[in-house]
Amino acid sequence: MKRITAITIISLILFCLYSCGVAGTKERVVMGDEQTELYLPLIEGQRVALLTNHTGLAGTKADSPHILDVLLAHKVDVEMVLSPEHGFRGTADAGEKVGSTTDPKTGVPVISLYGAGAKPDPEAFDVLMVDIQDVGTRFYTYYITMMRMMNVCAAAGKQVIILDRPNPNGFMVDGPILDMKHKSGVGALPIPVMHGMTLGELARMIVGEGWLDGGLKCSLIVIPCLNYTHETLYELPVAPSPNLKDMQAVYLYPSTCLFEGTTLSLGRGTDFPFEVYGHPSMDETGFAFTPISVPGAKNPPLRDRECKGVDLREIPQEVIRANGVDLSYIVDAYKRMAPSGEKFWNGSFFEKLIGVDYVRSMIEEGATAEEIEARWEEDVKNFLPKRAKYLIYE
Numbered sequence: 001m002k003r004i005t006a007i008t009i010i011s012l013i014l015f016c017l018y019s020c021g022v023a024g025t026k027e028r029v030v031m032g033d034e035q036t037e038l039y040l041p042l043i044e045g046q047r048v049a050l051l052t053n054h055t056g057l058a059g060t061k062a063d064s065p066h067i068l069d070v071l072l073a074h075k076v077d078v079e080m081v082l083s084p085e086h087g088f089r090g091t092a093d094a095g096e097k098v099g100s101t102t103d104p105k106t107g108v109p110v111i112s113l114y115g116a117g118a119k120p121d122p123e124a125f126d127v128l129m130v131d132i133q134d135v136g137t138r139f140y141t142y143y144i145t146m147m148r149m150m151n152v153c154a155a156a157g158k159q160v161i162i163l164d165r166p167n168p169n170g171f172m173v174d175g176p177i178l179d180m181k182h183k184s185g186v187g188a189l190p191i192p193v194m195h196g197m198t199l200g201e202l203a204r205m206i207v208g209e210g211w212l213d214g215g216l217k218c219s220l221i222v223i224p225c226l227n228y229t230h231e232t233l234y235e236l237p238v239a240p241s242p243n244l245k246d247m248q249a250v251y252l253y254p255s256t257c258l259f260e261g262t263t264l265s266l267g268r269g270t271d272f273p274f275e276v277y278g279h280p281s282m283d284e285t286g287f288a289f290t291p292i293s294v295p296g297a298k299n300p301p302l303r304d305r306e307c308k309g310v311d312l313r314e315i316p317q318e319v320i321r322a323n324g325v326d327l328s329y330i331v332d333a334y335k336r337m338a339p340s341g342e343k344f345w346n347g348s349f350f351e352k353l354i355g356v357d358y359v360r361s362m363i364e365e366g367a368t369a370e371e372i373e374a375r376w377e378e379d380v381k382n383f384l385p386k387r388a389k390y391l392i393y394e
Contacts, residue, residue, distance in 0.1 A: 032163035032223035049125035055133030122156035136169035154218035164200035174324030178355035242296025261350025269300030278309015
């Protein structure tokens with residue numbers, strides 16, 4: 001009872017700080033990890049496992065100090081760093097296996113969690129801290145890694161503390177809810193493609209909805225951001241992964257990532273991944289690009305082949321944001337590819353990404369993007385009140 005009471009008091013203090021107007025000012029967004037006065041007392045004398053990567057910056061600038069350095073400067077006992085997809089430095093290709101190593105700067109062991117069954121020994125730490133930049137889609141894998149560690153902590157009775165960060169796509173809830181028969185490494189929860197939550201809010205929902213293994217609960221504390229609401233247009237100071245290089249790509253990502261489920265290129269191996277799409281057999285469009293081997297995309301789809309395609313870089317960002325999950329790109333590509341007779345779908349991976357069966361069949365039957373998107377309006381309507389219970393930010 002004492003433990004629960006302490007957590008409740010901390011939550012009330014954080015809520016008061018937020019609701020008393022700190023978050024409503026015009027000041028810059030303050031990351032959870034910058035508020036050392038709130039979380040350092042919680043980990044005093046504790047062995048810490050830190051789930052983070054290159055995005056764990058205590059500030060909003062690319063040269064802000066990293067959370068690992070902040071903790072070590074305060075003499076925190078960081079036993080290990082846990083890294084997600086793309087590794088601790090965020091340079092590995094999508095899906096690339098990253099081995100465990102030691103951080104050369106600090107000497108702290110780095111354990112890679114990306115891979116089936118990879119997890120640390122829960123007896124080696126007392127508390128898990130999470131500080132990592134997500135982009136707010138169901139198929140971006142960082143939240144899945146967080147949830148796997150929440151499962152470890154729930155089973156072992158370990159504390160979880162999330163140092164929250166803004167969701168750059170947090171202004172929108174859109175897309176179908178995952179049919180759990182399509183659960184995979186790119187979709188693990190019955191949530192829309194764009195869930196409109198920070199990792200802290202999503203973690204609260206994971207616990208509250210009983211989504212941990214066996215319905216277990218974990219002891220969870222979220223250190224919220226300040227001066228952030230779900231209408232804040234937060235620009236990321238560093239790329240969250242190698243192929244999301246700018247905010248145009250981050251805003252397009254909920255829509256163009258669906259091309260991973262096709263035989264087309266979405267620009268991996270160029271300077272503008274997730275901002276174009278094309279294929280050698282597509283009809284002439286007046287725009288072409290050629291994917292090549294580059295760091296972060298060593299062997300991109302359609303490598304060294306000229307792809308005729310469509311350039312999305314000039315679409316105004318306010319238009320992209322307003323459209324949410326926009327199927328018009330996939331519908332357009334399917335029509336452009338049809339005369340070639342070339343294979344369009346990449347096995348069942350499209351269903352893992354979009355989360356339902358009906359989208360592919362409706363595209364093949366000639367439905368418009370608007371007609372297909374209308375099918376998931378009820379999904380979004382039903383999700384919003386569930387989501388509302390776990391929101392921290394206005």
